[in-house]
Every structure is written in C-alpha cells, then in structure tokens.
Amino acid sequence: MRLTVKVLNGDECTIAASPSSYVTDIKQQVAALMSIPIANQKLLYKGKPMTDNKQLSEYNIEGGSKLTVVARPGSASSADSVSKTVSSDTDVSAPVWTKLQTFLRRHYTEKDADLVLAEFRKDFNKGLASMSLDDIERLAASKIRGTGER
Incomplete structure (x- = not known):
C-alpha cells in the first residue's frame, strides 16, 4: 500500500509499506528519502504518536493514509544539512528518481x-555530502569540457 508522509514544514513523500510493516520501517524510509535522522523523527497518525515496535495494522492504517513526521531538532551534522538540501531539490532530481x-x-517487487x-538515494546523498565545493567544481568542469559546452 502507498502512504503519504508529510513533514510539518510542508515537505512530503510517498512510500510503500504493508500492514505488517513496523513504524521503524517507515522511519527508515523517511530517513532515506527526506534525510531526517531516525532519532529525530516522531511519527503521528491522526494526531496520535506512533510507537516504533508496533505494526501499521495495529493503527488500522490503510493505503492512501497520511502520516505526519515531526522532525525534532537534534545534532544534525553539516553532511545531514547538505543531504537534506539535495534531496529537497525535487525540480532537478525528481525525474531521475522517478x-x-x-x-x-x-525487475523487482x-x-x-x-x-x-x-x-x-541514501548512498547518493552521503557521497554528495562528503564532497567539498572544490570537488564539485572539478566534477562540473570536467563534465562541461566533456560535452563541449562552456
């Protein structure tokens, strides 16, 4: 089933889950797609907090339901900040991910x-977050030279 996960600041994503999925499974997907560390997430369904070790079926969640993520402030590193910026840039990256x-x-279920x-996506964001601005500039310059554009 497909679920919509919305962060209070307005960002949202759609994830796949089954009634037997645990809340922690959802948090892992949210962490990968929206770069919010699992430890900083609090999931709500119909305004009520969800417990990590419970299955979605225990909350009577059905396909098309909407979950809310409250992102608690935490010790986000600069790499997390860069990852969040990259993953929220949906105008550029959405076609690639789609x-x-x-x-x-x-090829898979x-x-x-x-x-x-x-x-x-998680590996991509980690790799990009580990690059310095000089690394990005060198990569961009080599790609521009490789295509003949200036």
Missing part, C-alpha cells in the same frame, strides 16, 4: 524496488 523507480519496478531506491 525513472530509476520505474526501471527497478520492472514494488516493495523491494522502493527499498533499493531508498538505499540508492
């Missing part, structure tokens, strides 16, 4: 495809 998701769903995509 195409990758479409490709993965041709919906649940597995979404898990692979979440891990890929």
